Amino acid sequence: MTRESAHDKGRRYLVEGRLTIRQFNRQHGVIAMVRGDNALVYRAEWQPDLGWSCNCPARSDQCAHLVALRLITVVGEVAS
Numbered sequence: 001m002t003r004e005s006a007h008d009k010g011r012r013y014l015v016e017g018r019l020t021i022r023q024f025n026r027q028h029g030v031i032a033m034v035r036g037d038n039a040l041v042y043r044a045e046w047q048p049d050l051g052w053s054c055n056c057p058a059r060s061d062q063c064a065h066l067v068a069l070r071l072i073t074v075v076g077e078v079a080s
């Protein structure tokens with residue numbers, strides 16, 4: 001059995017509807033709540049000054065919650 005990577009897990013979280021956007025605006029960035037496999041809900045976010053962060057125990061900006069958030073977030077200017 002192969003271990004599910006953080007990337008695969010993040011994709012699965014999206015498919016399973018585990019990610020909810022709580023707040024989004026250009027000034028303060030994006031805050032999302034992501035329900036993990038242990039049923040706990042973590043706060044994953046991107047802020048203009050601080051970049052990516054998540055309050056899960058992984059203490060990494062590469063965790064599955066942030067993988068999921070990155071997949072639905074465009075950082076930078078969008079052509080209009």
Ligand SMILES: [Zn+2]
Nearest residue numbers: 054056063065
């Ligand atoms: Zn996380």
